[in-house]
Amino acid sequence: MLSFNVLGCALILCVVVFSWRRFTSPLWVVPGPFLSRFTSVPLRWHDFRANRTPYIHKLHLTYGPAVLIAPNEVSFTSFEAVKEIYGSSGSGYEKSNFYNLFTVFGRRTMFSTLDKTSASAFTHWVFAFNKYANSNVMKPASLSGIQNLVTEFARQCEDGATSVDIYIKGRLLILHAPTIYRYASKIINLFFEARATPLADAFVLQRSRYPDTAEFTLLSRLREKLGDQLTEIDVSAECLDHMVAGIDTTGDVLCFLMWELSQPRSEHHQARLREELLRNPTEAFDKLPYLDSVVQEGLRCFPAIPMSLPRVVPDGGRVIDNVQVPGGTIVSCQAHSVQRHNEHVFPDPDRFDPGRWMSSKGADERKRHIFAFSYGGRGCVGKHLAVAEMKLLLREVYSRLQSIPDPTMSDDSMRSHDQIISARPYGQKCLLHFMRASESNCP
Numbered sequence: 513m514l515s516f517n518v519l520g521c522a523l524i525l526c527v528v529v530f531s532w533r534r535f536t537s538p539l540w541v542v543p544g545p546f547l548s549r550f551t552s553v554p555l556r557w558h559d560f561r562a563n564r565t566p567y568i569h570k571l572h573l574t575y576g577p578a579v580l581i582a583p584n585e586v587s588f589t590s591f592e593a594v595k596e597i598y599g600s601s602g603s604g605y606e607k608s609n610f611y612n613l614f615t616v617f618g619r620r621t622m623f624s625t626l627d628k629t630s631a632s633a634f635t636h637w638v639f640a641f642n643k644y645a646n647s648n649v650m651k652p653a654s655l656s657g658i659q660n661l662v663t664e665f666a667r668q669c670e671d672g673a674t675s676v677d678i679y680i681k682g683r684l685l686i687l688h689a690p691t692i693y694r695y696a697s698k699i700i701n702l703f704f705e706a707r708a709t710p711l712a713d714a715f716v717l718q719r720s721r722y723p724d725t726a727e728f729t730l731l732s733r734l735r736e737k738l739g740d741q742l743t744e745i746d747v748s749a750e751c752l753d754h755m756v757a758g759i760d761t762t763g764d765v766l767c768f769l770m771w772e773l774s775q776p777r778s779e780h781h782q783a784r785l786r787e788e789l790l791r792n793p794t795e796a797f798d799k800l801p802y803l804d805s806v807v808q809e810g811l812r813c814f815p816a817i818p819m820s821l822p823r824v825v826p827d828g829g830r831v832i833d834n835v836q837v838p839g840g841t842i843v844s845c846q847a848h849s850v851q852r853h854n855e856h857v858f859p860d861p862d863r864f865d866p867g868r869w870m871s872s873k874g875a876d877e878r879k880r881h882i883f884a885f886s887y888g889g890r891g892c893v894g895k896h897l898a899v900a901e902m903k904l905l906l907r908e909v910y911s912r913l914q915s916i917p918d919p920t921m922s923d924d925s926m927r928s929h930d931q932i933i934s935a936r937p938y939g940q941k942c943l944l945h946f947m948r949a950s951e952s953n954c955p
Contacts, residue, residue, distance in 0.1 A: 537549075537583075538829075538836050538837070538838050539580055539583075539584075539586065539837070539838070539841065541835075542578055542579070542580040542586055542835060543575040543576060543578070543579060543580065544571065544575055544579045544580030544581060545571070545580075548580055548581055548582055548583070549580060549583060550583060551582075551583065552582035552583060552584075552585070555567075555581050555582045555585070559930075562929050562930040562931070563930065564819060564820070564930050565818050565819050565820075565846060565848050565928065565930050565935065566848075566928070568581055568587050568820065568846060568849065569846070569848055569849045569852065569853070571587070572587065572589050572849050572853050573853070577589045577590045577593070577833060577853065578590075578593070578832075578833055578835050582842075584840070584841055584842055585822075585841065585842040585843070585844070586832075586835070586837060586841060586842075586843050586844075587820060587843075587844055587845070587846065587849070588832060588833055588843065588844070588845050589845060589849045589850050589853040589854065590833045590854070591850075591854075591880050591881055592832075592833045593832050593833040593843075593845055594845050594850060594883060594887050595887070595888075596830065596832050596833070597823050597832065597843055597844070597845060598821070598823070598845070598886060598887040598888040598890065598891070599887055599888040604826035605823040605824065605825065605826065605830075605843070606627050606823065606824050606826075607625070607627075607822070607823060607824070607890075608822040608823060608824050608842055610822050611623070611625075613932065615749075617745050617749045618745075619745055619746055619749040621749050621750050622750065622893075655900070655904070658900060658901055658904050659904060659908075662901070662904045662905040662908045662909075663908055665905060665908070665909070666905075666908040666909045666912060666913070669909060669913060669915075669944075669946040670912065670913060670946060670948065674945070675918040675920075675943040675944060675945050676943070676944055676945075676946060677941050677942060677943055678766070678767055678770055678771075678942050678944055679763075679767050679936070679937055679940065679941050679942040761816030761817065761892075761898060761934065762816070762898045762901050762902060764814070764816045764934055764935060764936060765810055765811060765814055765815070765816045765884075765898075765902060766810075766902055766905060766906075767936075767937065767942050768810070768813075768814035768926070768928070768937070768942075769806070769807075769810035769813075769814055769902075769906075770906075770909075770915060770942070770944065771917065771926055771937075771942050771944070772810075772813070772814070772864050773785070773806070773910075773915065774915040774916050774917050774944050775917065777864075778864060781806065781864070781866055782910065782914065782915070784802055784866075785802055785803060785806055785866075785906070785910050786910050786911065786914070786949055788800055788801075788802045788803060789803070789907055789910060789911035790911060793911070797900070797903045797904055797907050798900075798903065800903075800907070801870065802866065802870070803903055803906060803907060804869070804903070805866040805867065805868075805869035805870055806866045806906065807899060807902050807903055807906070808866070808869045808882070809864060809865060809866040809868065809869060810902070811882060811884040811885075812851045812852075812858065812882060812884070813851075813852075813864050814928075815847035815848060815851065815883070815884040816884065816898075816934055816935075817847060817884075817886075817933055817934055817935075818846060818847050818848035818928065818930075818934075818935050819846050819847075819848070819930060819933050819934075819935070820844035820845070820846045821844055821845065821846070821886060821933075822842050822843070822844040823842070823843055823844060824840065824841070824842060824843075825837050825838065825839050825840060825841045825842075825843055826839055827839040827840075829841075845883060847883040847884050847886075848928075850881060850883040851881060851882060851883060851884070854881055857874065857877050857878055857881045858878070858881070885898075909946075910949075912948065912949065913946045913947065913948060913949055914946070914947050914948075914949040915944045915945065915946050916944065916945050916947075917943070917944060917945070918943035918944060918945055920943060921939075921941075921942070921943050922939075924938065924939075925937060925938055925939030925941070926938065926939065926942060
């Protein structure tokens with residue numbers, strides 16, 4: 513008898529909660545799974561399974577450009593939403609507490625600062641130094657360092673007797689959230705010898721003490737422009753944050769992009785790229801249209817940070833893509849969906865097709881819908897450096913070599929696997945065979 517009473521009370525409570533949310537929540541009109549209107553358990557379950565990105569994308573395919581993914585969280589895919597949330601018109605959308613995971617040495621960096629006012633100060637520092645401006649990236653001092661690395665990378669690919677794992681071992685994904693890693697290391701150390709974070713920490717802390725840094729580096733500009741305004745720990749935290757971002761993101765995109773170029777379905781794309789490179793051996797890497805198209809399509813299909821970038825709607829609420837959203841709601845866009853859900857911009861969006869970027873028709877709209885480096889004042893300041901690294905490496909490798917997948921690899925092992933905010937291959941490796949390409953094979 514007692515069990516029936518408990519069950520009856522539970523049902524009454526559910527009806528009350530349902531009715532209350534139905535008639536009081538402005539988010540009730542936002543389409544989405546019924547269960548997500550009452551609990552965030554489905555979303556957290558997919559977070560736990562490292563499956564958040566494809567889960568949200570599937571919801572967008574089912575429900576449209578605005579989806580309720582939790583009782584107080586909405587995901588969007590339209591450019592109008594991107595512009596409102598992340599652009600200048602979206603002032604007041606602060607980062608959510610999710611970014612507390614990304615403090616370094618106990619300090620907030622430009623990336624992990626929540627409020628826009630403080631973040632603007634960080635951003636102004638970096639742009640004042642002009643470290644990441646395209647004009648500075650293109651300087652010989654910057655390019656020579658990148659070229660040395662990509663030349664060595666190509667040499668190792670060429671010398672590989674069998675297959676080469678291009679999921680670079682030294683990328684140190686754990687560094688994307690050093691705070692988490694330090695707490696988890698006590699458990700991890702029971703099974704593995706932890707080296708990555710301590711070595712990187714020690715390297716950055718040591719370099720921050722040296723006065724004789726190269727003039728074009730972030731460290732030298734921080735010292736030159738700010739002097740005593742930043743402590744040694746502040747400088748170290750910012751430098752480590754930038755170093756880790758570069759290791760993670762560029763390596764992820766290149767890994768998935770080179771895997772795709774190596775597939776039989778993309779053999780003609782690889783051949784066309786090689787043709788352009790061999791016909792223009794002395795041309796600057798930023799003057800090669802098909803190379804640029806390959807990189808742009810790589811960023812569209814395999815964004816380094818495909819996941820949601822959560823923001824908090826300011827007090828008073830806002831209208832986002834014709835949806836009235838109350839203050840305090842978590843809103844976000846994820847690059848994976850922004851760049852694949854809008855078929856009027858990217859027809860057949862799941863197909864890797866660099867040729868779509870060669871057409872001038874719709875070019876402006878395509879560029880607007882690339883969210884790989886986020887958008888607005890808090891977007892990725894290192895995007896020009898990342899693109900330069902990718903283009904130089906692809907030119908160095910595919911002007912000399914041809915790549916094919918190792919037979920032990922599968923599409924399943926290379927499916928994207930969420931890692932807090934970035935993504936990596938599910939199998940944590942990407943084995944390719946490289947062989948010297950004959951110029952006579954190129955059209």
